[in-house]
Amino acid sequence: MKVSIGIDIGGTGTKFGIVTLEGKVLYQGAIPTQTEAVFADYIHLLSNEIRKGLDQEKHELIGIGVGAPNANYHKGTIEHAPNLRWKGILPLAKTLEDEFDVPTVVTNDANAAAVGEMIFGGAKGMKDFIVITLGTGLGAGIVSNGQLVNGANGFAGELGHTTVTYGNGRFCGCGKRGCLETYVSATGIKRTIYKLLADYTEDSALRSVSFDELSPEMITKYALKGDIIAKQAFEYTGRILGTKLADTVIHTDPEAIFIFGGLSQAGDLIFNPVKEHLELNLMPVFKGRVRVISSQLQNQSAPIIGASSLIVDKLKKDEISIDVD
């Protein structure tokens, strides 16, 4: 049976899976990301863990797909990732190719999520769509003409760093101020709760919670109970995302925008204001034409399936047969 390996490298943990070309996870595992001081040692450790799941008689390994922070699709490298201990430019694809001797495709996690949505999720058959991932930050993967938009430097789709507020916006880890992800992300909505607690005098259960303790799940829970500050935080977050997405729609004219990740689990609390303010700000010709929907790859294995889908996508491009035996 033909299989690919999907790897999702995060700041703390690395997850991997052996996945069929139809998106079924046959085996999965995880290791901590940063125990090794030398990058090559980490890859060697990871490779040994992956081999435990590879059955040489049953599995024909076709390729490896990796979602990683600050990944350069064109070069197969991780470049200057602030949340990894290894500095500079890391030859990720090459090191994995040396271990497994199969083609390896590397991109950032939001791009991997977009390809996953296209190959295995709700974007099957779509040629123009966008996936927004709401995690610690805001990532995006843009697909146009059925292809992932990578850009000249491999950094296209970093929509978390479009600007919401010029001049005196919130400080962002990227060095700019007023970036979208400082408002719209797990961290962004926490900052908004604290802004609202500062601005208003309303009672709120969240007045007894420290910034470090506060989580999006907690904000969702209290919003559903009617906490006015928590509800207002979703309204504020959704309004900013919807408003900015109106500009994004004009760029690539997507058929749908998929929202993926923690905050999207809040359902109508976040989707309603996003849809309302997107429509309000759309150029008339686009009104009513763009669907905003939840990702259909919302489960624990989604990042692994997304990463593995990079190989299925590559095979399609290379026009190699992907018949499953």
Add this chain to the structure above:
Amino acid sequence: MKVSIGIDIGGTGTKFGIVTLEGKVLYQGAIPTQTEAVFADYIHLLSNEIRKGLDQEKHELIGIGVGAPNANYHKGTIEHAPNLRWKGILPLAKTLEDEFDVPTVVTNDANAAAVGEMIFGGAKGMKDFIVITLGTGLGAGIVSNGQLVNGANGFAGELGHTTVTYGNGRFCGCGKRGCLETYVSATGIKRTIYKLLADYTEDSALRSVSFDELSPEMITKYALKGDIIAKQAFEYTGRILGTKLADTVIHTDPEAIFIFGGLSQAGDLIFNPVKEHLELNLMPVFKGRVRVISSQLQNQSAPIIGASSLIVDKLKKDEISIDVD
């Protein structure tokens, strides 16, 4: 010799040319756009004018490319163009195919300019770039992965209608307020002159000019003479364009942004503030990586060459030989 026809349909005039596959204009002509009450009569009139230049012995007609307002690339139609007398959906490609019996490709003028830049201009060999056209409005053509981004509805790249000012921005012909083209276009800079004349008390030669008389060429002339209002208008226009382009760069990560059309003739007056405010607002990873340059197709025949390039681009996609004999 293999030739294509390039047609540029404007609100008042229609220009056409017979163009070699290397971009050389062999013959050109023009007719007024809206003398005929019936659309098919206009196409018939245009076709007869074109036939005057076609030499059946020398020319082998390969296809027709058209740049037109509100053009739908996917359907080959003009849809609800506010500045044309024919209402509804006009079957542009089909009517021309009936006349000439060759494939016809239709898109808006900014997209045609982008393909022209890729095939015959400064974007040769580039896979990711953007062309901004500054005319009465602001148009844009986005190329990613070497392909024009058309989008699900065929309306991608309408960057003139991204939002600069929410709530109380300038009124736009599209029905929205605060659109980029109400600030950055030939009309936009005229509106800015009048705003500045209202806001400031400085002397200016432009105080004796009516809105209807005022032209971008006049503003350029006075700015070069040191008129403070005219100079400030270019600074204001360039600041807004540069600032908004920083968001655009994040979407598709272009290698270069080409500026085409009337306002770009003002040179440093407009390019300097655009470059300065683009760099100021870029996400750090893009700083210093995006060139802002003047289009290399700046002449009277550019729209015709751009339109004809749609056919060369189509031939390349279809993998038909485009050897020139």
